[in-house]
Amino acid sequence: MGEALAENIVYRHVYEFILSVFGSELAWLAYAIATFSVVLLVVNVLMLLATFYTWAERRLLGRFTNRLGPNRAGPFGLLQALADAVKLLTKEDIVPRSADRWVFNIAPIVMLGSVLMAMGVIPLGEKTFLADLNIGLLYLVAVSGLGSIAVLMAGYASANKFSTFGAMRAAAVLISYEIPLVMSLLSITILAGSMSLIEVVNSQTIPFLLVTPLAAFIFLTAMSAELNRSPFDITEGESEIVAGYLTEYSGMKFGTFMLAEFAALMVAGAVFAVLFLQGWKWAILPSHIWMLLKVGLFALLATWVRSTLPRLRPDQILTFAWKFLFPLSLINVIALSVQRLLLADEFGNLQQQDMWLMVVSNWILMVVAVPVLIKITNRKSGIPFGESAKFHVGKGV
Amino acid sequence: MYGSGMLKAFGVTLQNFLRKPSTVQYPEERLQQHPRFRGQEFTWYEERCTGCASCAKYCPLGIIKIVTDPSGGDYQDGGSYRIDQFDIDQARCMYCGICVEACPYDALHMGTRFEAATYSREDLVITIDDLRARPKHPSAWFRPQLAKEGFDPFTEIADWREVGRETYFWHPKRPEMVPEDLAQKASSDGDYDKSQDND
Amino acid sequence: MSLHTEPVVVNIGPHHPSTHGVFRMRVTFDGENVQDVEPVIGYLHRGTEKLAEERQYSQVITLTDRLDYVASMTNNQAYVLSCEKLIDIEVPDRGKYLRTIAAELQRVASHLVGVGFFLAELGGFGGTALMYCFRERERILDMFEMLCGARITVSFMRIGGVFQDAPEEFWPALRKFLDEMPGYADELNKLIFESEIVQARTKNVSVISADQAIDASLTGPILRASGVPWDIRAAQPYDAYDQVKFDVITAQGGDNFDRFWVRMLEVEQSLKIIEQCYRDIRSGPVRSTTSLLFRPSPGEAYVPIEAPKGELGFYLVSDGSIAPYRCKIRSPSFISLTLFKEMLVGWKLADIIVSLGSLDFNMGEVDR
Ligand code: SF4
Ligand code: SF4
Numbered sequence: 030m031g032e033a034l035a036e037n038i039v040y041r042h043v044y045e046f047i048l049s050v051f052g053s054e055l056a057w058l059a060y061a062i063a064t065f066s067v068v069l070l071v072v073n074v075l076m077l078l079a080t081f082y083t084w085a086e087r088r089l090l091g092r093f094t095n096r097l098g099p100n101r102a103g104p105f106g107l108l109q110a111l112a113d114a115v116k117l118l119t120k121e122d123i124v125p126r127s128a129d130r131w132v133f134n135i136a137p138i139v140m141l142g143s144v145l146m147a148m149g150v151i152p153l154g155e156k157t158f159l160a161d162l163n164i165g166l167l168y169l170v171a172v173s174g175l176g177s178i179a180v181l182m183a184g185y186a187s188a189n190k191f192s193t194f195g196a197m198r199a200a201a202v203l204i205s206y207e208i209p210l211v212m213s214l215l216s217i218t219i220l221a222g223s224m225s226l227i228e229v230v231n232s233q234t235i236p237f238l239l240v241t242p243l244a245a246f247i248f249l250t251a252m253s254a255e256l257n258r259s260p261f262d263i264t265e266g267e268s269e270i271v272a273g274y275l276t277e278y279s280g281m282k283f284g285t286f287m288l289a290e291f292a293a294l295m296v297a298g299a300v301f302a303v304l305f306l307q308g309w310k311w312a313i314l315p316s317h318i319w320m321l322l323k324v325g326l327f328a329l330l331a332t333w334v335r336s337t338l339p340r341l342r343p344d345q346i347l348t349f350a351w352k353f354l355f356p357l358s359l360i361n362v363i364a365l366s367v368q369r370l371l372l373a374d375e376f377g378n379l380q381q382q383d384m385w386l387m388v389v390s391n392w393i394l395m396v397v398a399v400p401v402l403i404k405i406t407n408r409k410s411g412i413p414f415g416e417s418a419k420f421h422v423g424k425g426v
Numbered sequence: 427m428y429g430s431g432m433l434k435a436f437g438v439t440l441q442n443f444l445r446k447p448s449t450v451q452y453p454e455e456r457l458q459q460h461p462r463f464r465g466q467e468f469t470w471y472e473e474r475c476t477g478c479a480s481c482a483k484y485c486p487l488g489i490i491k492i493v494t495d496p497s498g499g500d501y502q503d504g505g506s507y508r509i510d511q512f513d514i515d516q517a518r519c520m521y522c523g524i525c526v527e528a529c530p531y532d533a534l535h536m537g538t539r540f541e542a543a544t545y546s547r548e549d550l551v552i553t554i555d556d557l558r559a560r561p562k563h564p565s566a567w568f569r570p571q572l573a574k575e576g577f578d579p580f581t582e583i584a585d586w587r588e589v590g591r592e593t594y595f596w597h598p599k600r601p602e603m604v605p606e607d608l609a610q611k612a613s614s615d616g617d618y619d620k621s622q623d624n625d
Numbered sequence: 626m627s628l629h630t631e632p633v634v635v636n637i638g639p640h641h642p643s644t645h646g647v648f649r650m651r652v653t654f655d656g657e658n659v660q661d662v663e664p665v666i667g668y669l670h671r672g673t674e675k676l677a678e679e680r681q682y683s684q685v686i687t688l689t690d691r692l693d694y695v696a697s698m699t700n701n702q703a704y705v706l707s708c709e710k711l712i713d714i715e716v717p718d719r720g721k722y723l724r725t726i727a728a729e730l731q732r733v734a735s736h737l738v739g740v741g742f743f744l745a746e747l748g749g750f751g752g753t754a755l756m757y758c759f760r761e762r763e764r765i766l767d768m769f770e771m772l773c774g775a776r777i778t779v780s781f782m783r784i785g786g787v788f789q790d791a792p793e794e795f796w797p798a799l800r801k802f803l804d805e806m807p808g809y810a811d812e813l814n815k816l817i818f819e820s821e822i823v824q825a826r827t828k829n830v831s832v833i834s835a836d837q838a839i840d841a842s843l844t845g846p847i848l849r850a851s852g853v854p855w856d857i858r859a860a861q862p863y864d865a866y867d868q869v870k871f872d873v874i875t876a877q878g879g880d881n882f883d884r885f886w887v888r889m890l891e892v893e894q895s896l897k898i899i900e901q902c903y904r905d906i907r908s909g910p911v912r913s914t915t916s917l918l919f920r921p922s923p924g925e926a927y928v929p930i931e932a933p934k935g936e937l938g939f940y941l942v943s944d945g946s947i948a949p950y951r952c953k954i955r956s957p958s959f960i961s962l963t964l965f966k967e968m969l970v971g972w973k974l975a976d977i978i979v980s981l982g983s984l985d986f987n988m989g990e991v992d993r
Contacts, residue, residue: 093439094752095448095760190635194657194974259750260822268643268746269978337439338432339822340748342975343657431819438816439753448760460767462792464774484917486684522687522780527788528917536774567774573792 040067071159075148078324079292080110086291086332093336117284125188125277132186136179137278137285143175144292150226151299154309154317158227165226166214169300170207173255176293177203180264183286184274195273198343199264202254205350206261210251212358216244217304219365220379230308235384238305243361243395245305247354252297254346257290258331260338261346268340298327352406360398364391459538461566461579464521467537468514469564470557471589474533477507484528489515512557516542517550527568532589535564538579564589632660639668643746643978646988650977657973664965669992677952682708683784683917685952689939690778692956693990695738698731698769699932701782706863707939708784710926712919716864720786720911725865726799726902727772727781728930729895733806734765735933736846736888736895739985743885744817746982747826748975754817761809764802771795784919786912796903803900810892818886827881831968831980834879841963845935847984850887851879857931869901881976884983920947927955934958934985954993958986 040063047059084099084107091098100106124133150165152158162168177199184196218224220240221232229237238245254261265273275286302308302323309316341349368390372383379387450457459465477494493511526534537560544550562583566573572589638649647668653661673692677685689700702724709716716724741758766776771792773781781787817823833843838851848855856873858866874890876883921943929938935957942951961984968984969977 090750090752092443092447094750094756095442095445096752096756097447097449097451100451190633259748262748263975266748266975268748269975271641333436333439336750336753337435337816339744339820339826340975341822342826342973344973345825429821431815431821431824434815435817435820438812441812442757448756448763460771460774460792460794462772462774463770484681484684486680486687520687520690520778521775522690522778523774524684524687524780524917565774568789570789 039070040064043067068159071148071153072145074153075145075292075295076288078295079288080114082291082295082328083113083287084109085328086335089329089332090336093333114284117281120280122280122282123277127188128277129186129188132182133277134282136183136186137282137289139182140176140179141285141289141292143172143179144289144296146172146175147293147296147300151296151303152227152230152308153299154315154320161225161227163223163225166218166224166229169226170211170214173210173293174203174207176289177255179289180274183278187274187277189277191270191272191276192274194270195264195276198270199257199274201343201347202261202264202350205347206251206254206354209247209350209354209358210255212355212362213244213247213251214304216241216358216362216365219362219369222378226303226308230303230310232379233307233310234381235388236305236307239388240384241361241365241387241391243357243391243398244365245301246395247358247361248301248304250354251350252301253331253334254350256293256297258294259335260341262335262340263343263346266340294328294331295324298324298331301327348406353402357398357402360394360402364394459540459580461573461577463538463540463565463579464523464536464567465538465540465565466516466519466521466542467539467560467563468552468557469535469537469560469562469584470512471533471535471562472509472558474531474589475506475509475512476531476533477509478530480528480530481525481534485525486522487518487520489518490525491515509554512554514552514557515550516552517547523567532569535569535589536567538563538565630655637977638665643742644981645742645986648981648986648988648991650981652969652974652977654974657975659969659972659974659977662966662969662977664962666962666988666991669988671993673993674952674954677949679948681918681947682711682921682949683919685949686782686784687778687780690780691989692954692993693735693932693934693937693958693987694777695987696731696735696933697777697779698727698781699735699930699937701779702728702864703928703930703932703937704939705782705784706928706930707926707941708921710928711924711941711943712784712915712921714785714913714915716786717910717913718865719790719906719909720913721865722868722902722906723772723787723791723911724782725869726899726906727769727779727787728864729899729902730765730768732895732933733892734762735985736892737762737765739888739933739982740813740817740885742982743979744823746979747823754813757809757813757816761806764798768795768798768802771798783912783915785915786910788912790911799899799903803896803903806896807893810889814889818882818889824882826975827885827979827983828878830881830976831972831983832878832880833964833968837964837967838879842960843935843964844960845931845933845957846887846891847884847935847961849873849875850883852877857929857936861929863928863930865902865905866898868905869898871898881979881983884985888985918947920945929955932957934987934990935961956990956993958984958988958990959993961986962991 043066044059044063047062048056051058087109088098088100088106098106099109102108102112124130147169149159150162150168180199181196184192184194184199187193217229217237220237221229223229223232250261253259257264263269265275270276275283278286299320302320306323309320311319314322365387368387369379372386373379477492479490479492479494482488482490482492491511491513492509494507495510496507521536523536526536542550562585563579564572564584565579566577569589572579572584577584632653632655634651634653636649637652638644639647644650649665649668651663651665652659671691673688676688680688686701686704689704690697692700737758741755744754745752769779769781770776771794773779773788833847833851835851835853838848838853843851844855844857852875854873854875857863858871859873871894874887874894876887923943923945925940925942927938927940929936931937936955937957938955940951940953940955941949944950968980972980
């Protein structure tokens, strides 16, 4: 992975500069500093994106709800995130008396850490990544699970019943949605033949969104559940359990949680772009810009969904995961495996025309499988798929 | 198809996304109030007020305090009390307007403003001096005669002679308050007749 | 192996985002399931009934504004109707029509607030439906401002009519509203009621059967959602309701969905009523000559009206003095809470919030 990093411009310049100053016997120092500077850059870009997104989401939500959104701090309200940060920093930092102090204080850091760690393997543009792990996808799954652990920690440590509700819900969602998520990543692995995210991008001659729409759908659904996004935002469902695991948090700890949440959305967008939208690839514009645009598209979609859909009930969410998403993801994985078995050449590579064949067959699969599965689930459980509305509107008197 | 309802919902939010925002940018932009708006800051016309304290009696909260003094005038002859104190405790006022409705002499009117925030409750008490000093922007609430003339209380100032339900000549025993020319005109109009059955 | 679990008592409210004001529920949860629930009310008690006994009849109108502050017009109406019965005076026709128009506008506004909060309680982004509903409600409030100079605490009606005739600007604004509102109602239908998630969340949840509803003397949309076609506007018409035609909306389910759906349909009917009033209103006096101060002869009066939330009535007892001897308020919100426990026990945490919202109660009216 050192090789990958060495191709990075920032890394190369810093490395060479330090070498020229201290001489080649301090190569380890140059390596450390150069690596650190790249890490710093990536982390700060992410944080900047996240803070920008807090503003963007509020503006967008404002427009969706026929308002303007924050537009007072700075031009177009762009400095709103800064104003929020200042406000949060000046707030009193309260730890409830009966709280588990250590866990309570560590939880936001764990949450932010999990998001930042995920950034380690995500390519942000051509030759812009920290590490090219050959188990990249597995790493992502592992690290994203950590975020839910942080929620669990926060909820448990707060010694507040609403927080506990939130934490338990988070745990339930984690257990249920990790499986469809892994399944959809598995289908990507089947298609790309590798778990490395760089490889995944390189193997996408056609965006995987087209090749396997089911996996994209499952990924989006599971991801929004993991991220507490609408319609699965039961973890901090504000109309029910006040703020869920965040109830007792104040000041910058709360800010850290929020920042982590928004950063996680950015990371999820980046992962989605990498897995399904050819990552940094596409013509004309520089690769980084493409990546940003794709992440932005994802964020816009997430905001739109948030503004429109109400929340499902926790039991419905779990039913949805186990009785609908899980079988669906199984079907998808099996279908992709069979397709690959039949279509791949003797070296295990998929040609582009084979891919197109898969596009057609997978879309047909989606159109057939989803309604059928809905029918079956409907018959078996009733929830969450109720009969569609039949109103008995009578006239009296 | 299952999910079509949700798609329609997405359509609705998108439609509203493209619509003009329904909010206004408050301190810079203001919504147009109606002239009948029952605002804060009462408008009071000392010339009209007789100190009868009907307003104080009808206020459901009893927040108007009126202290009067014999003015030495001839009350039988239309002289009024001297008003020493006329306090309205705005902090408790609910701007119901019953005091305005109760005032038999059209001396008290609702105001037009709504931004009377202060740092202390004492500042919210309107004293007689405040009432005297205020620019007279009477709201058209319960004053159809003002509404009828298209009076705009937000910009225009109304003289005490213009705000009565009837002309000011109905209280004619104080001719010194009536300008000469108007008195002439009114007597020829016949409005002045009201004075004859004043007792 | 079975896990040892214990029920946990959670206080939802009085400071909770969706308990409609300062309402408190002591809920015993088994996991997410509600085992027991106990309402705790009284945080907004202002002693309106007692205050009314110390005020002249005409002053009490201002107190009624503050009962159900989402629907002050109908509160005014209920009170003045009782007073008029007490002192036995007739209201001029135009006054009746104006009252009917104002009351129906208020019904639309109140239902819009109820429906707007519905989506927020279901957990959608709190602003979407709410903002759309408030945008339309805003226009109604603008019209109220034209009528009476205030938006919420209207004090528009007077014993013997309304305080003053509507200004000229009111009629074009009303026309515009009548023309545009159905489109917006349609939008709300699409956004809320056709969404599968909403249906999955609310259908067959917290069902109130017709018998239960009648036994608990529930009224208004809650009763009609259970399939009982009882509407005081149709059954015992007051003001100008005997002059207009409208349907009494009922639904059969008695569940959360139907309770909101009935409200949404009632908005349509209200628009229909306003339309007819707009057509039929004739010029004339709006208020019979009553003094602000009067002494009714000893007696009692009670006139129920169909407020947006159900039957509202003021039971007035006069002892011949200038103030009511007793003023008992039959507030629909308080009685809506009767079936509280039966509705909520056995459902989930997420459901009870919505069920609570479906009662569309208002703490100002519950605690009085
Ligand atoms: S507006 Fe109402 S509360 Fe205020 S002073 Fe007049 S009568 Fe009293
Ligand atoms: S303002 Fe009117 S009611 Fe009040 S004391 Fe003066 S004349 Fe009487």
